[in-house]
Amino acid sequence: KLSVMPVIDQELTRLIDKVCYDVYHESMPSSIDVARKRDTLNFLQRYVTVLFPDATLTLFGSSMNGFGLKNSDMDISLTFLSCSTGAELPDGALSSLFKHMKKCRDLKKLIYVPFAKVPIIKFLHVPSNLEGDISLYNVLAQENTKLLAAYSEIDERVKIMGYLVKKFAKVCNVGDASKGSLSSYCYILMMLYFLQRCSPPVIPVLQALPESTEPLPRKIVESCNVYFYEDIASLSKVWPHHKKNVKSPGQLWIEFLRFYTEEFDSENYVVSIRSTELVLKLEKRWFTKVFAIEDPFVHDRNLGSGLTRKMNLYIIKAFRSARSLFTSKLKATGKQSLVGVY
Numbered sequence: 001k002l003s004v005m006p007v008i009d010q011e012l013t014r015l016i017d018k019v020c021y022d023v024y025h026e027s028m029p030s031s032i033d034v035a036r037k038r039d040t041l042n043f044l045q046r047y048v049t050v051l052f053p054d055a056t057l058t059l060f061g062s063s064m065n066g067f068g069l070k071n072s073d074m075d076i077s078l079t080f081l082s083c084s085t086g087a088e089l090p091d092g093a094l095s096s097l098f099k100h101m102k103k104c105r106d107l108k109k110l111i112y113v114p115f116a117k118v119p120i121i122k123f124l125h126v127p128s129n130l131e132g133d134i135s136l137y138n139v140l141a142q143e144n145t146k147l148l149a150a151y152s153e154i155d156e157r158v159k160i161m162g163y164l165v166k167k168f169a170k171v172c173n174v175g176d177a178s179k180g181s182l183s184s185y186c187y188i189l190m191m192l193y194f195l196q197r198c199s200p201p202v203i204p205v206l207q208a209l210p211e212s213t214e215p216l217p218r219k220i221v222e223s224c225n226v227y228f229y230e231d232i233a234s235l236s237k238v239w240p241h242h243k244k245n246v247k248s249p250g251q252l253w254i255e256f257l258r259f260y261t262e263e264f265d266s267e268n269y270v271v272s273i274r275s276t277e278l279v280l281k282l283e284k285r286w287f288t289k290v291f292a293i294e295d296p297f298v299h300d301r302n303l304g305s306g307l308t309r310k311m312n313l314y315i316i317k318a319f320r321s322a323r324s325l326f327t328s329k330l331k332a333t334g335k336q337s338l339v340g341v342y
């Protein structure tokens with residue numbers, strides 16, 4: 001029988017907080033999970049070195065950006081000591097690697113995807129049961145990994161919110177970019193954008209700090225400025241809002257759902273975490289796109305460009321349902337886990 005008691009705000013907030021912390025603790029990789037990934041990377045490094053003695057494998061993506069779930073895939077970038085950029089690579093390096101990997105008994109589900117935006121080799125490492133992909137010179141992704149990692153270090157709530165939005169996307173089936181929705185990278189950017197704009201903000205715009213320094217330093221990688229303020233331990237010296245927002249994860253989660261269902265004007269504006277100013281779709285010539293998310297370093301890249309109008313409506317509907325479920329039915333049903341709620 002459903003409870004008909006009126007919902008008490010504080011009590012409900014405590015319940016939502018509990019869901020937030022539960023999802024966070026359930027999803028967080030343990031030290032064993034981390035060691036398993038490290039050992040798998042070492043195994044792959046040794047195996048690849050047999051073919052390419054000067055090859056280096058570098059882990060990026062959620063395994064390194066602070067938002068990795070227990071079973072997140074391994075995103076690996078392959079570089080060579082003898083080539084400073086991908087342009088110097090001999091033709092066929094990835095296809096030779098694919099043939100080499102096929103000979104390895106521990107690797108299964110090998111797929112070579114040569115014509116993707118970023119060509120990759122997908123694999124499953126059987127002993128660890130970890131899936132992953134290897135790409136060549138994915139250097140900008142390594143830079144955005146460092147940027148996200150810096151944001152995740154600022155405050156534990158950033159991590160909690162990141163885990164929550166990834167779980168939400170997974171549970172609601174709206175987190176697969178290859179099926180016309182948005183990637184988990186996009187959802188993390190949406191969450192960071194909200195945390196920069198809530199009041200008071202939980203996180204700054206790291207790419208625009210220190211505010212008093214004019215012009216800001218620059219660091220160029222593949223023609224993009226990948227500079228951001230990295231000294232998180234000294235953030236309070238350059239950002240006056242540091243630790244001013246004391247809202248609980250549950251309060252922030254509800255505000256996040258409200259932000260994207262009521263406040264953010266996606267018809268006219270772009271989700272852009274690199275700028276303190278609002279960014280207009282018009283100025284980017286992205287006005288025909290339903291939802292725009294700017295890559296923090298590659299500014300002409302709309303990460304939401306694959307989203308269809310139908311899928312966009314579906315995602316907004318999922319946000320609305322989540323909001324209504326979290327603010328009313330969670331208490332009524334007594335369900336205490338996110339999976340239970342959906």
Ligand code: GTP
Nearest residue numbers: 061062069072073075141144145183184185295303
């Ligand atoms: P999960 O694997 O779902 O845990 O999250 P993830 O962040 O690792 O996502 P994914 O494996 O899809 O992507 C790996 C990394 O590649 C991301 O963290 C980003 O650093 C980068 N990445 C993914 N998609 C894009 C994109 O469209 N543009 C750019 N520049 N980088 C991307």
Ligand code: MG
Nearest residue numbers: 061062073075
């Ligand atoms: Mg990944």
